[in-house]
Amino acid sequence: MTMTTTVPYHRNLVGGEWVDGERRPNHNPARPGEVVSEYARADRDTARTAVAAARAAQPGWARRPVAERMAVLDRIGTTILNRVEDLAVLLAREEGKLLAEARGEVTRAGQTFRYYAHQLLQPQGEVYASTRENVHAEVRRRPLGVVGVITPWNYPLAIPAWKVAPALAYGNTVVLKPAELVTASAGELARIIAGSGAPPGVFNLVMGSGREVGEELLTSSGVDGISFTGGTGTGTHVARQCIAHGNKRFQLEMGGKNPLVVLDDADLEVAVRCALDGSFFSSGQRCTASSRLIVQAGVHDRFVEALAVAADALRVGDPLDPHSDLGPVVSPDQLAQNLDYVRIGRDEGATVVAGGTHRTDEGQFMRPTLFADARNDMRLAREEIFGPVSCVIRVDDLDEAIDVAADTPYGLSAGIVTTSLSAAERFKRDARAGIVTVNLPTAGTELHLPFGGTGASNHGPREQGGYARDFYSVPVTCYTGW
Ligand code: NDP
Numbered sequence: 001m002t003m004t005t006t007v008p009y010h011r012n013l014v015g016g017e018w019v020d021g022e023r024r025p026n027h028n029p030a031r032p033g034e035v036v037s038e039y040a041r042a043d044r045d046t047a048r049t050a051v052a053a054a055r056a057a058q059p060g061w062a063r064r065p066v067a068e069r070m071a072v073l074d075r076i077g078t079t080i081l082n083r084v085e086d087l088a089v090l091l092a093r094e095e096g097k098l099l100a101e102a103r104g105e106v107t108r109a110g111q112t113f114r115y116y117a118h119q120l121l122q123p124q125g126e127v128y129a130s131t132r133e134n135v136h137a138e139v140r141r142r143p144l145g146v147v148g149v150i151t152p153w154n155y156p157l158a159i160p161a162w163k164v165a166p167a168l169a170y171g172n173t174v175v176l177k178p179a180e181l182v183t184a185s186a187g188e189l190a191r192i193i194a195g196s197g198a199p200p201g202v203f204n205l206v207m208g209s210g211r212e213v214g215e216e217l218l219t220s221s222g223v224d225g226i227s228f229t230g231g232t233g234t235g236t237h238v239a240r241q242c243i244a245h246g247n248k249r250f251q252l253e254m255g256g257k258n259p260l261v262v263l264d265d266a267d268l269e270v271a272v273r274c275a276l277d278g279s280f281f282s283s284g285q286r287c288t289a290s291s292r293l294i295v296q297a298g299v300h301d302r303f304v305e306a307l308a309v310a311a312d313a314l315r316v317g318d319p320l321d322p323h324s325d326l327g328p329v330v331s332p333d334q335l336a337q338n339l340d341y342v343r344i345g346r347d348e349g350a351t352v353v354a355g356g357t358h359r360t361d362e363g364q365f366m367r368p369t370l371f372a373d374a375r376n377d378m379r380l381a382r383e384e385i386f387g388p389v390s391c392v393i394r395v396d397d398l399d400e401a402i403d404v405a406a407d408t409p410y411g412l413s414a415g416i417v418t419t420s421l422s423a424a425e426r427f428k429r430d431a432r433a434g435i436v437t438v439n440l441p442t443a444g445t446e447l448h449l450p451f452g453g454t455g456a457s458n459h460g461p462r463e464q465g466g467y468a469r470d471f472y473s474v475p476v477t478c479y480t481g482w
Contacts, residue, residue, distance in 0.1 A: 008090075010187025011040040012207055015053030016200025019046055021208070026183055029096040029328040030318045030363045036094045037184035042208035047175070047216035050204035054146045054173040055222045057201030062143045062171030064199075070117040073169055075196040077113030080106060080157075080189075087157065087188060092319040094184045095156050096327040096364075097282050099320050109161035109189075112447050112464075116169040119466065124473075136480040141473040143171035144249060145224030148217030150177050150210070150238070152230045153330055154285045154386075156185035162447070163227045164193075166468035168202065175204045175223070177214050179230075181330060183207045210234065218242060225249035227463075227471065229287075232384070232410075232456045239459060251460035251471045253287070253452060255384040256412035258442045259405035260290035261427065263398060264298035266417040270439055271299070272306045274417055278441035279390035280311060280368040283329045287457075288413040288435065288443040292374075292381050293392045294401050300394050304353060304372050307392075311354040311368040318363075328364040329387055335364040338387030345371050345380040350391060376404050384410070398423050406432040411454035415442040434458060 011018040021040035028034040042050075061069075080087065088102035097105070130137040149163045160176055167174050178186035190205040206213050217223050218241035225248055228238045235252040242248040260278055262271045278290030295303050319327035329335050335358060342356050355369030366388055374381050374391035381391055395401045405414050414433035418424055424438045434453035435445065445451050450462035461470035 007035050008037040008184060008187070009039070010037060010183055010190070010207070012042045012046055012050070013190040013194055013203065013205040014046060014050045015056075015204065016194070021046060026094055026181070028093050029330050030093075030365075032332070032363065036090070037187070039183035039187060039207050042206040042213050044212050044216050047177070047206045047208065047213045048220070050175045050206050051146060051217070051220045051222040053201035054175050054204055057199055058143070058146055058173040061173055061199060061202045066120045069169060069171070070120050072196050072198045073113050073117035073165060076193055077110045077117065079192045079196065080110030080113065084110070087185070089320065090188065091156055091185050092327070094182055095153060096319055096330055098324060098327050099322070101282060102319070105155060105158045108447060109157040112158070112161040113165045115447055116165040116468075119166070119469075120169055122466065130479070134482050136482060138478050140476045140478055141170070141469070142476055144472055144474055145172060146222055147172045147174050147472065148177070148223045148226045149174055150214055150217065150226060150228045150230065151179060153179035153181040154282070154287070156182035157189060159229050160186060160189055162464050162468075164203065166472045167227070168198070170469060170472040172472055173202050175206060175217060177206050177208065177210070177217060180207065180209060215241070219245045221246055223248060225251070225471070227251045229253040231255055235459070249460075249471070251463070252458060253463060254457050255386075255410060256287045256289070256453065256457050257292060257382065257384055257408045257410045258288055258290050258413040258433070259292045259294050259408070259415070260442055261401040261405055261414075261416040262293065262295045262299060262303055263401070263416065263418040263420065263423055264296045265419045265423075266299060267419060268299065268302060268306060271303055271417040272310055274415060274439070274441045275307050275390070276310050276314075278415065278443050279370070280314060280326060280388045281443070283326055283366070284388040284390070285330060285386055286443045288445070290415065290442045291385060291390050292376070292405075292408075293390055294395055294404050295392055296401065297394055297396055300392070304370075304392055308354040308370055311370050314368050316359070316365050316367060326368060326388065329366055330364070332364060334387060335366060338366055338385060338389055341380060341383075341385045341387070341389055342369060345374070345378070345389075345391065348378040348380055350374040350378060350380055355388070376407055382408065398426065402427065402430050409456040412457035413437065413442040413453070415440065434462070
């Protein structure tokens with residue numbers, strides 16, 4: 001008897017219809033032979049139809065009573081929260097993050113939808129005193145319109161959630177284009193939204209390549225704005241296309257090369273814990289990962305030794321195995337790129353003190369890798385690797401640490417470990433980053449606070465929290481004479 005196993009098949013959602021495309025597999029990075037799901041690959045025409053559907057649905061959606069939009073968002077959030085376990089397993093199998101981390105991500109996605117449901121009860125405008133007699137002056141908000149959402153693979157549910165939820169809340173309609181590596185999570189999200197009572201066309205999903213489907217969103221006259229998260233190179237291209245094609249509004253969240261400063265007065269245990277989490281957890285595949293550890297001379301040797309021991313002790317394995325501390329990296333290309341940076345780091349004169357190797361039997365498993373003797377002008381310290389690779393740069397004092405931390409094109413997150421209140425306050429004042437942490441890892445954010453960076457890490461208004469409204473709605477200044 002032959003056994004056939006079926007895997008989930010996700011299709012595109014366009015104007016409330018499930019639309020087929022070329023059938024493609026999606027593999028498990030821990031077991032590359034295993035197909036996690038299949039998806040219908042969208043082409044440019046499908047993307048065009050999705051934009052038209054979103055366009056047609058937008059005015060009606062914006063005019064629905066707030067209570068109705070709230071109810072839809074709340075149902076989406078509640079359904080996600082009721083399905084944490086199965087969505088987390090799917091996410092861990094398709095992206096490779098640990099099951100515990102995947103559960104956290106799914107929970108965050110559900111909470112985000114519920115948060116924006118309730119944000120709608122916050123004041124949505126302002127009243128000003130007019131300088132003229134018998135004039136009423138106010139600022140109202142109207143939706144941006146049709147929003148193209150383009151997302152990366154490293155947070156397959158949380159990033160779509162933190163863009164789609166505020167977009168829908170503020171009366172926009174959405175066309176989501178997820179990274180092709182993580183279509184199963186996006187496909188499940190689409191099923192949940194389709195079952196939430198959102199009218200057809202309000203949310204559309206097109207799973208295709210950035211070059212084809214992504215480009216259609218960037219160049220279409222039917223799209224009013226693009227919210228993008230991904231690499232800085234892609235983001236720069238997105239910006240150019242948005243300006244060239246109708247001067248669309250755009251919001252870019254991009255890469256990072258985030259510093260974690262460790263001062264001589266730091267609690268060593270806290271410093272090692274922050275560095276271990278920030279550098280290696282989620283296989284370093286976080287835009288807020290600590291990939292530069294800037295360490296004062298007095299604690300340097302003890303810190304490097306303790307962190308190398310802790311990194312070596314991390315168990316790299318299947319994300320569904322509760323004994324694993326780290327899963328695989330997302331794809332063969334990503335593994336090859338990480339290993340290339342190990343070679344580059346060695347060639348530049350830095351010393352591998354932990355890891356540097358990968359498993360060659362099955363799965364894209366890489367050991368957490370720590371370099372000592374790095375300098376901030378090395379490629380190792382300047383370019384985003386997006387893997388479990390970090391490097392230690394020695395400095396003499398806080399002034400030098402602040403200068404080295406700021407000497408990067410990026411500016412997403414920056415952390416310091418110190419017991420000095422004045423050093424912490426100086427760092428919060430002087431660090432050139434959108435997120436600053438003290439005695440905490442550089443990664444780890446909360447949904448009700450703004451998220452974003454400076455320099456090559458960000459362009460446009462902040463995401464998350466109440467700040468998200470600045471992108472997804474347009475202020476309209478109204479003067480009324482009476
Ligand atoms: P990419 O920039 O390669 O891709 C991001 C998205 O853009 C994908 O959906 C991709 O599609 C799409 N895309 C690619 N080319 C185009 C194009 N020409 N037009 C329109 N869309 C396009 O990033 P990764 O997915 O590799 O994600 C990793 C990057 O994301 C890292 O640099 C990381 O720092 C950054 N990131 C930033 C975060 C932040 O908030 N600052 C958070 C998480 C990640 P396709 O499916 O074809 O790849």
